[in-house]
Amino acid sequence: MKRLKENFQKPHILIVGAGIIGKFNAIELSELGYQITIADPALDKNSSSAALGLLMGNIYHKRNGRSWILRKQSLELWPKWIKLLQEFNTKLHIEKPLIQLTKNDAKFEKLKQFVNDNKNQGLEILDKDSIIIKNINKTFNTKNIKGVISHKDGRIDPLSLLDTLNIYLKNKKINFINDEIIKIKRINKKWISISKSNNKIKTDAIVLCNSLDAVNLILEKTYKIQLKPVLGQAIEVCTSLHEVNFLSLPKHFNIDGKNIIPLTNNKIIIGSTDEYHKKPEENVFEKLTNFIENKPNWLSKERVTRKWFGIRSRPEGEPSPVQKNLENGLIICTGFYKNGFLLAPSCSHWVANELKEYFI
Numbered sequence: 001m002k003r004l005k006e007n008f009q010k011p012h013i014l015i016v017g018a019g020i021i022g023k024f025n026a027i028e029l030s031e032l033g034y035q036i037t038i039a040d041p042a043l044d045k046n047s048s049s050a051a052l053g054l055l056m057g058n059i060y061h062k063r064n065g066r067s068w069i070l071r072k073q074s075l076e077l078w079p080k081w082i083k084l085l086q087e088f089n090t091k092l093h094i095e096k097p098l099i100q101l102t103k104n105d106a107k108f109e110k111l112k113q114f115v116n117d118n119k120n121q122g123l124e125i126l127d128k129d130s131i132i133i134k135n136i137n138k139t140f141n142t143k144n145i146k147g148v149i150s151h152k153d154g155r156i157d158p159l160s161l162l163d164t165l166n167i168y169l170k171n172k173k174i175n176f177i178n179d180e181i182i183k184i185k186r187i188n189k190k191w192i193s194i195s196k197s198n199n200k201i202k203t204d205a206i207v208l209c210n211s212l213d214a215v216n217l218i219l220e221k222t223y224k225i226q227l228k229p230v231l232g233q234a235i236e237v238c239t240s241l242h243e244v245n246f247l248s249l250p251k252h253f254n255i256d257g258k259n260i261i262p263l264t265n266n267k268i269i270i271g272s273t274d275e276y277h278k279k280p281e282e283n284v285f286e287k288l289t290n291f292i293e294n295k296p297n298w299l300s301k302e303r304v305t306r307k308w309f310g311i312r313s314r315p316e317g318e319p320s321p322v323q324k325n326l327e328n329g330l331i332i333c334t335g336f337y338k339n340g341f342l343l344a345p346s347c348s349h350w351v352a353n354e355l356k357e358y359f360i
Contacts, residue, residue, distance in 0.1 A: 017210030050310025234271030
């Protein structure tokens with residue numbers, strides 16, 4: 001990351017939203033020499049803190065278009081970010097590989113075809129007699145699991161990453177404002193942001209990374225951007241049954257759209273639902289376990305020890321995410337749906353390039 005010239009007066013940037021995207025933007029722009037302020041009424045309790053941290057890039061089936069370009073760029077940038085952040089957390093890393101499974105024969109044929117069409121991409125069809133498949137079949141009381149493994153994809157611990165980003169930002173002396181921005185306006189060449197507690201913040205540019213709330217700040221400017229809420233839920237299941245050992249399973253995998261993360265030998269996370277509203281549905285256990293017909297004894301509603309949800313935003317009428325230079329000094333970077341953690345590096349890189357062009 002090349003810094004601005006030392007004799008150049010550092011522009012002041014306000015980042016609205018302190019989720020994974022806001023934090024990545026703050027670090028990248030700070031490394032470029034900008035003054036950064038982050039505003040968010042819930043600095044550590046946004047939807048990013050409810051994410052599972054899966055990075056599904058190489059296993060993504062569409063291999064062209066904007067979405068693939070962003071994924072590919074992020075896959076190239078993630079190792080550089082890990083190296084940068086390990087200065088403050090040496091244990092931070094991407095846990096590989098990632099396994100995608102299904103019980104559906106037609107879906108499996110598509111997965112096999114995808115692997116065969118993308119040689120030398122770290123993708124491999126799992127043999128039905130492999131120890132991975134046998135352990136999953138045994139644990140979930142089924143015989144029909146099959147799928148592929150992506151040796152280049154994986155998972156990063158989301159809470160560890162967010163904590164590390166916070167440490168990095170504090171080390172950089174980034175200014176945090178624990179308040180909601182409710183209005184923005186441009187006066188001459190400066191942007192004025194007004195908070196809920198009536199504070200006024202004057203900056204040279206604004207980057208909107210505050211998910212659904214971003215649209216509320218640009219309504220008066222007639223931008224045709226629509227975002228809808230997508231709620232994702234997760235449960236933690238804990239069992240005392242001695243015949244179950246979740247650590248015999250892969251460290252993270254997906255079965256027909258449900259993400260599964262073993263935590264200990266008797267504790268496991270199952271997550272990822274798509275509910276297009278802001279209030280979580282009550283039958284979350286049924287929705288998250290519907291990939292198994294004859295549920296094993298350990299997989300029961302009574303053994304759910306924790307459940308939580310996060311609300312993400314998804315664009316309507318255009319691809320995800322929304323990345324637009326709306327006008328001089330006003331950028332929106334939001335609407336990531338399920339891919340905020342994966343795409344954070346490529347999107348902060350895009351924002352940085354846009355602002356460098358603006359301040360030339």
